[in-house]
Amino acid sequence: MSNAPGHAPVKSIMPKWVRAPQDFIGGLALVALALFALWASSDLQGMRGFSFGAGTAPRMFAFLLLGLGLAVMVVGVTSDGPHVSTYHWRGPLFVSAAILFFAFMIRPMGLIFTAFASFMIAAMGTPETKWKETVIVAVCLTAFCALLFPYALGLPLQMVPKFMIR
Template identity: 50%
Template structure:
């Protein structure tokens, strides 16, 4: 059974671009929704919501172009998506947010880097542990000393 001529022209020929473009448009829609209460620009002055909305508009535009390219160009199909990486990166952000006040910036950063390092199957723990220690020291120096943010460095005993 063949499709009518008009529908054949609307077939998705490049699923990766098509669905990737839809994801970009969805992120732009979320950004527009998240900035709905921020004031926009008035005259020549920018409000707090102006730049995020401009970037969201740009993202929506690029997403629409990528989506259209998914219909008009030929490309690979969507393969199996490895969920481990994005899931562990997201988990590392949650770990940091949930532990920074309780255990301090140094320990929270160390644990966060280790959780994020587990996102790759190629992680060598002999390399990840020194990187976690170095980033912990760097974050402590940057955020507590250089920027003066009131974050506890160590757990409260």
């Protein structure tokens, strides 16, 4: 957590008057989200007399968020602060891929295959992975989950692919 401005001499695409890009972009995103929420709740009924409609509270919170987002942006312009730290693509990409794969495969393919394959996909998220030990651990974890969830915890999960059941 260093608060030193311009800690790393990253090439900034931000104009000069943005003194704390981290806050500025953060605030901007909140504003965008608030506007989106206002649009998404625009079809809901507002106040009826003195009782709340379905849309009153969501719009209230959205307006609050809009104001706070703007305030964070103002802070980003008026005071010095850190740059946006660098993003890494490898970790987020493969972890998300593993999660997505799990979500789409658990129904048709069952727990055993899906858990093993998701493990291998997630393992690609770091260059430090050594494949032999990864496979061994993946097999062990799959076996552990296949015993833990359905038997020890009594959660009915389908183990094998659908086509094998029939």
